[in-house]
Amino acid sequence: xxxxxxxxxxxxxxxxxxxxxxxxxxxxxxxxxxxxxxxxxxxxxxxxxxxxxxxxxxxxxxxxxxxxxxxxxxxxxxxxxxxxxxxxxxxxxxxxxxxxxxxxxxxxxxxxxxxxxxxxxxxxxxxxxxxxxxxxxxxxxxxxxxxxxxxxxxxxxxxxxxxxxxxxxxxxxxxxxxxxxxxxxxxxxxxxxxxxxxxxxxxxxxxxxxxxxxxxxxxx
Numbered sequence: 001x002x003x004x005x006x007x008x009x010x011x012x013x014x015x016x017x018x019x020x021x022x023x024x025x026x027x028x029x030x031x032x033x034x035x036x037x038x039x040x041x042x043x044x045x046x047x048x049x050x051x052x053x054x055x056x057x058x059x060x061x062x063x064x065x066x067x068x069x070x071x072x073x074x075x076x077x078x079x080x081x082x083x084x085x086x087x088x089x090x091x092x093x094x095x096x097x098x099x100x101x102x103x104x105x106x107x108x109x110x111x112x113x114x115x116x117x118x119x120x121x122x123x124x125x126x127x128x129x130x131x132x133x134x135x136x137x138x139x140x141x142x143x144x145x146x147x148x149x150x151x152x153x154x155x156x157x158x159x160x161x162x163x164x165x166x167x168x169x170x171x172x173x174x175x176x177x178x179x180x181x182x183x184x185x186x187x188x189x190x191x192x193x194x195x196x197x198x199x200x201x202x203x204x205x206x207x208x209x210x211x212x213x214x215x216x217x218x219x220x
Contacts, residue, residue, distance in 0.1 A: 017087050020064075024089030028065045028097075038124045038153045039068050041205050043075070045151060045195065046120075049207065050216045052147055055079050055119035059143070061108050061136070062086075062126020066094035069101050072122070079119070084111065085126075108136030113143045124153040128176045137189045141210070149215055150191065150208045152182065156198050179204045 020027070028035070055076055060069050063083030073081050081101035085091050094103045106112055108123070108130050121140055130136045140150050157176040177185075179198045183206060187193065191208040194215055198204050209215050 020085075020087035021089035024065070024087060024093045027090070027093070028067055032067075035064075035067055035125065037201060038203060039071055041199065041201075041203055042068060042122055042124055042151055042153045043071055045205050045207055046075075046149075048219060049149060049194070052215070055148075057118045057145075058082065058120045058122070059084065059111075059113070059118045061111075061121065061123045061140075062129065063094060063103065064090050064126075066098035066101055066103065068122060068124050069094075070098055072120070073098075073100055076120075082113070082118075084108075107131065108139060111139045111143055115142050116145050118143050119145045119148045121148065121150045122153075123151070125155065127152055127154040127182070130175075133175075133177075134185055134189065137186055137191065141189050141191055144191075144210055146210055147213055147215070148209065149194075149213075150186075152186075152204070152206045152208070154182070154204045156202045156204050179206065182206055 023030070056078070057080045058069065058072050058076065060066070060083045063069060063085050066083050069081045069083050073079070083094055083101055083103045084106045085094070086105065086107040088105050091103045091105050094101070104112065109132050121144060127133065144150055155176050157178055179196055182204060183193050183196050186206070186208050190211065192211050192213065194207045194209055196206040
């Protein structure tokens with residue numbers, strides 16, 4: 001959970017928590033189309049992964065109202081679904097809308113979960129709002145199961161196009177970095193890239209595992 005001192009410090013970074021608290025009740029309705037594009041990319045790449053076994057635990061970091069977890073729950077109903085978001089308002093909305101999952105207030109840099117406990121970690125359109133990206137990736141490496149997967153979906157650094165306009169309207173321009181930098185940071189903390197690309201929609205899609213995790217990608 002976030003304590004007040006930590007919350008104040010995070011507010012100085014990209015992605016102001018107050019903004020997301022304020023827009024939480026209507027966030028999914030207002031930004032649903034943009035979210036759906038990212039969720040489609042996530043679901044599509046996960047279908048192309050060779051799974052040694054079905055995920056028993058799924059974590060969405062920066063889960064917002066839990067919309068992506070809804071899709072993942074439909075696909076893997078046996079999995080224990082957890083969502084973490086630094087905005088209390090988003091967590092409150094997620095609890096109301098997705099009672100099948102457990103939702104916590106927290107941030108990527110300090111995940112209050114046991115080491116090696118999560119089979120599938122997803123992060124869709126929240127990486128750009130992390131206060132410390134390297135610290136968050138280290139936490140992901142810590143809690144990821146030996147045979148787990150981490151799927152990251154994020155905007156590529158935008159010019160002054162539609163992505164920047166939407167972020168300006170939301171009140172917080174995220175700290176977006178190129179695909180190559182995301183891969184470099186992930187590999188620097190000990191994650192192994194399985195797949196990474198920047199799509200025609202200017203969305204970065206990257207999948208990682210622990211070294212010798214045993215997963216592979218098939219383009220079908």
